[in-house]
Amino acid sequence: MVRYAKEHKQATRQRIIETAGHRFKQDGIDGSGISTLMSDAGLTNGAFYAHFASKDDLVANVVTDQLRTQVAGYGTLRPGRQGLEDLVREYLSPGHRDHPGDGCPSAALLDEISRCGDETQQAYTDGARDIVNEIAARLTPANPQSARGKAIGLFTMMVGTLQLSRALSDQKFSDEVLAQGIENALSFMH
Template sequence: MVRYGKEHKLETRQRIIDTAGRRLKRDGIDGSGVATLMKDAGLTNGAFYAHFASKEDLVATVVVDQLRDQCERLAAVEPGREGLEQLVRAYLSPEHRDSPEEGCPSAALLDEIGRCEEPTRRAYTDSVLAFIDDIAARLAPHDPPSARVKTLGVYALMVGTLQLSRAIADRQLSDDLLEQGIRNAFAALGLPQRG
């Protein structure tokens, strides 16, 4: 029997999380069984329980990981309100709409997360609030908590707009919805309306 070091186990775990993140966002939580998730990672079912206690444990871990990645992407955009404008435009873009497996876990999984067990919903809540608080700090640098609820509302607007744009079969209507979502988010955030 081959023994792997701790680093190998951590790399394998992260590979499972990364591939599961893409699959879950593309096919949903209920549409992605453990066998499929492990096959995507190039592993057998038997290896799953060396890394996760249950599928629910994996889902919670994926959600936290995906939202942490979202926070890191936010940190990479310009500071202040200029960065918010970039974020809104990228979030409500046709590219994001057309690539759910590479995008926001909220837009792809929100309805299913709401039906998950308490630990998964708690992990989601804590992670999404970290993202929201980063945005609120850009809106109100001297008092970020004052902008938290407003920011959460704008995030909900953006997530819902993206979800609806993915569901609409009429491509032009979907594109128009994304553009209107940008205008709505800019208005709610107090950002200038530019062409």
């Protein structure tokens, strides 16, 4: 019974983290109060503090979980540069642009993360480093360190392109930004 209770608490905590991740990416960190986040998870406000010390604690956990999930997803890509090309095309797609709640935490939350506390910024830094390392390993498997600069450039190019495409009210211009972003990223890789 004790083990069940512990597993149940962990599953509930994970549900809060996952639903909050979706909500943060959709409405922003500041645009999401604890009552909304708990309602999304099907729980009462009172249950929040059984799992997290504060909203900042939740945000740091969400950022860690989101980036870990993103990096884990890279394992499903084709090996090497082909997988990286697939990633660029998927990342800079209209579907990803139009559904921020299901997408990359960097493109959705970067401006807010820069205003968050140390714990959240550290969680983001660790996750961003893992993403850059994964990109570098795909660019130059024999010597990932040699591709680190290019990996940083590619990551920033992808995130910035997606953010810009989301900010535009003109659909045609937004689509053009995404298409050009893919072309730029692929030529940058070679």
